[in-house]
Amino acid sequence: MILKELWVRDMAGRKKWEQLLRIVGVVGPALITVNAGNDAGGIATYASIGANYGYKMLWGLLIITIALAVIQEMNARMAVVTGKGLSDLIREEFGVGWTLFAMVTLLVANIGVVMGDFAGVASSMELFGIPRYISVPVMAFLVWYLVLRGTYERVEKVFLVFTLFFFAYIFSAFLAKPSWGEVGKAVITPTLELNRPFLLTFIGMIGTTITPYMQFYLQSSIAEKRISWKDYFYEKVDVYFSAIWGELVAFFIIISTAATLYVAGISVDSAAEAALALKPLAGEFAFLLFGLGLFGASVLATAIIPLSTTYAICEAFGWERGVNYSFREAPVFFGLYTAIIVLGAAVVLIPSLSLFKIMVVTQQIAGILSPIILIFMIKLVNNPRVMGEHVNTRLQNVIAWLTVLFIIFLTLTLVLVQGLGL
Amino acid sequence: MASISEMYVSELLGNPVIDPTGERVGKVTDIGINDVQPYPAVTFLAIRRGKETYYLDFRFVNLANRQIFAVSKKVKNLPLEKTEPRVVWLKENILDKQIFDMMGSKVVRVNDIKLAYLEGVVRAVAVDISFLGILRRLRLAGFFSRLAALFDKKLREELIAWEYIKSIHKDTAGLQLSVTQESLKDLHPSDLAEILSQLNYRDSGNLLRTLDDEMVAEALGEMDADFSAALLENLDDERVSEILDEMSADDITDFLKDLPEYRRARFLALLDREDKEEVEDLLKYDDETAGGLMTTEMITLREEMTAQETIEHLRQVAPEAETIYYLYVVNNEEKLVGVVSLRDLIVAPPDTPIRDIMHRKVIRVTDDMNAARVADVIAKYNLLAVPVVDAEGHLLGIITVDDIIDTLYKHQRRH
Numbered sequence: 029m030i031l032k033e034l035w036v037r038d039m040a041g042r043k044k045w046e047q048l049l050r051i052v053g054v055v056g057p058a059l060i061t062v063n064a065g066n067d068a069g070g071i072a073t074y075a076s077i078g079a080n081y082g083y084k085m086l087w088g089l090l091i092i093t094i095a096l097a098v099i100q101e102m103n104a105r106m107a108v109v110t111g112k113g114l115s116d117l118i119r120e121e122f123g124v125g126w127t128l129f130a131m132v133t134l135l136v137a138n139i140g141v142v143m144g145d146f147a148g149v150a151s152s153m154e155l156f157g158i159p160r161y162i163s164v165p166v167m168a169f170l171v172w173y174l175v176l177r178g179t180y181e182r183v184e185k186v187f188l189v190f191t192l193f194f195f196a197y198i199f200s201a202f203l204a205k206p207s208w209g210e211v212g213k214a215v216i217t218p219t220l221e222l223n224r225p226f227l228l229t230f231i232g233m234i235g236t237t238i239t240p241y242m243q244f245y246l247q248s249s250i251a252e253k254r255i256s257w258k259d260y261f262y263e264k265v266d267v268y269f270s271a272i273w274g275e276l277v278a279f280f281i282i283i284s285t286a287a288t289l290y291v292a293g294i295s296v297d298s299a300a301e302a303a304l305a306l307k308p309l310a311g312e313f314a315f316l317l318f319g320l321g322l323f324g325a326s327v328l329a330t331a332i333i334p335l336s337t338t339y340a341i342c343e344a345f346g347w348e349r350g351v352n353y354s355f356r357e358a359p360v361f362f363g364l365y366t367a368i369i370v371l372g373a374a375v376v377l378i379p380s381l382s383l384f385k386i387m388v389v390t391q392q393i394a395g396i397l398s399p400i401i402l403i404f405m406i407k408l409v410n411n412p413r414v415m416g417e418h419v420n421t422r423l424q425n426v427i428a429w430l431t432v433l434f435i436i437f438l439t440l441t442l443v444l445v446q447g448l449g450l
Numbered sequence: 451m452a453s454i455s456e457m458y459v460s461e462l463l464g465n466p467v468i469d470p471t472g473e474r475v476g477k478v479t480d481i482g483i484n485d486v487q488p489y490p491a492v493t494f495l496a497i498r499r500g501k502e503t504y505y506l507d508f509r510f511v512n513l514a515n516r517q518i519f520a521v522s523k524k525v526k527n528l529p530l531e532k533t534e535p536r537v538v539w540l541k542e543n544i545l546d547k548q549i550f551d552m553m554g555s556k557v558v559r560v561n562d563i564k565l566a567y568l569e570g571v572v573r574a575v576a577v578d579i580s581f582l583g584i585l586r587r588l589r590l591a592g593f594f595s596r597l598a599a600l601f602d603k604k605l606r607e608e609l610i611a612w613e614y615i616k617s618i619h620k621d622t623a624g625l626q627l628s629v630t631q632e633s634l635k636d637l638h639p640s641d642l643a644e645i646l647s648q649l650n651y652r653d654s655g656n657l658l659r660t661l662d663d664e665m666v667a668e669a670l671g672e673m674d675a676d677f678s679a680a681l682l683e684n685l686d687d688e689r690v691s692e693i694l695d696e697m698s699a700d701d702i703t704d705f706l707k708d709l710p711e712y713r714r715a716r717f718l719a720l721l722d723r724e725d726k727e728e729v730e731d732l733l734k735y736d737d738e739t740a741g742g743l744m745t746t747e748m749i750t751l752r753e754e755m756t757a758q759e760t761i762e763h764l765r766q767v768a769p770e771a772e773t774i775y776y777l778y779v780v781n782n783e784e785k786l787v788g789v790v791s792l793r794d795l796i797v798a799p800p801d802t803p804i805r806d807i808m809h810r811k812v813i814r815v816t817d818d819m820n821a822a823r824v825a826d827v828i829a830k831y832n833l834l835a836v837p838v839v840d841a842e843g844h845l846l847g848i849i850t851v852d853d854i855i856d857t858l859y860k861h862q863r864r865h
Binding site: 116119120123124125127128254256345346 | 545546547548558559560561579581584587588680683684
């Protein structure tokens with residue numbers, strides 16, 4: 029249906045295949061971003077939502093999908109109109125102080141996400157009997173080295189293929205024969221439990237989807253593509269389609285874990301338990317499928333996030349950046365990049381910490397921090413000096429602000445519940 | 451006065467403005483400068499008073515010390531304008547933005563701006579791009595300087611003099627902040643290409659608009675195709691066609707070759723007829739062959755021309771040609787019959803015919819020859835350029851040693 033729409037638009041004198049090439053050229057950044065968002069933390073969060081709460085949070089996922097689509101469209105629009113990355117815009121419009129605040133927020137959230145992903149590396153490898161003390165240092169070094177050498181792109185495809193294994197959840201969800209009536213009802217019936225685990229899990233679900241790093245990453249990758257305003261329609265298609273696609277995968281992970289683990293009363297505390305949800309489809313191969321998928325997704329994220337975080341921060345403060353520089357020319361860039369990886373990997377090596385917990389908790393931190401970056405974004409996208417006539421519509425503003433207020437509301441409720449000892 | 455002969459914008463913004471009776475006029479939110487070169491003078495202040503912003507001519511203002519702006523009249527007598535004067539605002543247009551450092555040939559971010567008394571007037575003299583500048587903005591400079599002193603280090607400001615910066619911000623890109631056009635001319639095309647690639651495309655577009663066609667053409671020759679195309683796609687047809695006019699056919703071809711067909715069409719349509727035919731011919735060749743590497747902009751001579759005539763001829767055509775060290779001689783059928791080096795030509799008596807000084811045995815390559823073989827030929831005979839001929843011996847173009855180096859270098863990096 030989308031394709032048909034594309035054919036009809038802007039066909040004046042252009043051949044069909046030319047049109048298609050144009051679309052392929054534009055579509056992409058959002059899809060990659062959303063896919064990267066379904067990383068270790070995402071998988072773990074969705075699996076534990078399904079296993080612990082059944083279908084109860086599905087309504088939230090629907091709302092998040094809408095919020096994600098609106099927010100990512102704002103990023104895409106800012107990228108196309110200004111040609112600048114988000115940190116660039118924050119610096120130019122808000123000055124040094126606010127930039128520092130935004131960048132510290134981004135750094136804290138992202139170090140967390142990187143920890144979650146190294147925990148993903150560790151727990152996927154543990155499924156194959158490789159202890160984390162070997163897998164994490166080895167992968168951390170490998171990613172660090174390959175990305176800096178610029179040879180990472182060649183191996184990227186392998187990890188991308190691994191992530192396709194997560195599509196197994198879609199089939200598994202159907203094979204588990206969930207009660208679709210119940211699923212449908214849960215999607216449209218908001219339920220909120222006023223206790224700490226529920227609220228935290230819910231915030232984690234938001235945090236893993238509307239995570240701060242994605243906004244920076246998406247906006248720079250679209251800005252880099254130099255898409256002109258007349259091709260913006262296609263980028264919008266990319267953004268909306270990706271939001272739905274990414275959340276569809278999440279949707280099926282929740283359903284398949286709910287239909288298998290929740291029903292059986294198994295709460296997910298480890299990767300091995302999360303893999304159980306794939307049993308209806310893969311039987312004994314469930315571990316293999318889940319393990320490789322988790323590994324691929326985690327490695328992808330550890331390669332993308334430290335680098336894009338470092339870029340964003342160096343861009344904001346005007347430091348030399350890029351893997352083409354030498355360490356002497358760009359000490360901050362290399363230092364920060366290395367520190368994020370080392371820190372992310374080191375925490376995972378603390379013996380007493382549960383890997384699964386790291387994956388889930390780091391998403392919750394990202395969720396609590398996400399309104400900060402969102403507020404910067406809403407301010408920017410409504411500034412006519414930045415956006416000209418392409419400021420937000422009233423509807424976009426309502427959705428964006430409701431998202432921010434909702435996350436803040438959840439956080440405050442959490443604090444309140446915590447204080448009252450509920 | 452020495453103590454306040456130099457100051458930073460970060461120390462001044464937000465400070466109060468006070469009249470002779472001590473009444474507060476408001477606080478300074480921005481500082482406007484004129485376009486005097488090389489060091490523009492401060493001409494206006496933007497002042498926040500209550501909820502309104504007013505603009506005050508700087509002639510009424512004295513800098514009493516670093517903290518306070520004193521005005522010479524009572525508040526009620528001050529001409530506080532509500533309409534914004536047309537000036538460059540230091541905070542809105544320069545601070546925190548990326549500018550273009552022409553000494554270092556790179557894009558940097560402005561962390562602070564230095565003002566100084568010059569010829570009795572407060573002027574903007576430099577931008578600070580150092581980490582110290584960031585700390586100063588955060589009011590942490592003192593603390594960190596003392597901290598650094600403990601380790602026997604000194605945090606230093608990193609200043610770029612005003613005459614060497616160029617604004618690329620969209621509202622002021624057209625404004626000449628200083629003698630920029632002149633200094634830009636001194637930039638090597640490769641450096642300009644690098645600068646353009648460091649900028650986001652709006653800013654690079656703005657910068658392009660202020661450069662002359664020839665410079666842009668040369669810079670485009672140094673960039674990869676995707677990037678050149680993106681830059682050109684944001685310019686209007688007329689400008690694009692002027693720029694393409696300045697580019698050599700082989701540079702245009704290199705650039706078009708890497709573009710998908712649907713993006714090529716617009717550029718091909720904008721070429722003049724002669725260029726278009728040449729480019730279309732060149733596009734047929736594979737990148738990895740002599741035909742794909744060659745340029746068609748060479749100097750050809752006839753056997754019967756004299757040395758003197760040839761030198762006259764060179765004066766006219768040399769600016770367009772890729773190299774003038776080798777001059778190729780063709781017969782009536784455009785077949786390659788000889789070569790004359792610039793040295794041969796200059797040492798020959800003026801009325802010697804070319805026929806008598808040319809070398810008839812010309813090292814040449816055919817248009818379908820593999821690029822690596824071409825490199826071998828150039829290396830073996832120590833040539834600066836080698837002519838390319840077709841199967842019948844017609845001269846098609848030349849390959850210069852720098853084209854070959856580019857190709858080999860790209861290869862090496864890929865493997």
